[in-house]
Amino acid sequence: MEWWQTLLAVTGGVLLLWAVALALLWRARPGELTVREALRLLPDLVRLVRRLARDRTLPRGVRVRLWLLLAYLLSPVDLVPDVVPVLGYADDVVVVALALRAVVRAAGSAALTRAWPGGPAGLAVVQRLAGLPASSGPDVGSRRS
Template sequence: MPAWLQAILVVAAVMVASWLVLIVLARRLPPGLAKDLAAFLPDCVTTARVLRRDPRVPRRAKVAVVFAMLWVLSPIDLLPEFLPVIGPLDDVIVVALVLRYAARSVPRQVLLDAWPGERRLIERLVGPGRRAQPPPPG
């Protein structure tokens, strides 16, 4: 087997292992900050999958969501995945920024319904709900 293929397989295995650790930690840790952080990326991936398929989500938001999913799945990272704690940080930041962007064009309830985790986390991420604009005069 060529060395480059072995390297790709090792990187893929490390990524999958780190995701599995996050999923296990998200389910087993007691409530608190550590559990919230461990669950954040898996919850973001689930939300992205749901938003990508929802017909109420505008095309530009879907493109941004697909970009975030590709970023998370890509073996090329700003911070290598094998670094403890900070490895998935670039993934978390990109996904958080994309969700904030999507929240501007996606109906708030659609975004909240797509989020499988603690509701307070997605509400904190996307900010307070916008107040309804009064209809224009005339």
């Protein structure tokens, strides 16, 4: 396979993952999630994982899990191949949810809230994925990158 075909396949896969994740998260959205916030959700999730992985206040094991999550998401090897319609990308959403739950158990929900780069409605969706009750506060989403 030529380099441009690989680049095209990766780009197409990322766009398809984004669309599938958006559709799945839209079904589970809180009522106040706007279309604009929903479109920002995947990039905000990537920034969240990156911020948490770089946060030296978190235990080393938590940061290692987050780097492994990023590696898994970028890897062409998946539990369910991405060529399988819907299920191929749904497994990535499940892996992200499980990793977030493990991170929140080890690091606390305050670390998640502190590192969240998006708006409060997006944070509510991520908290739901992490198995937390949704909360809102004046500092939620105040850090942007």
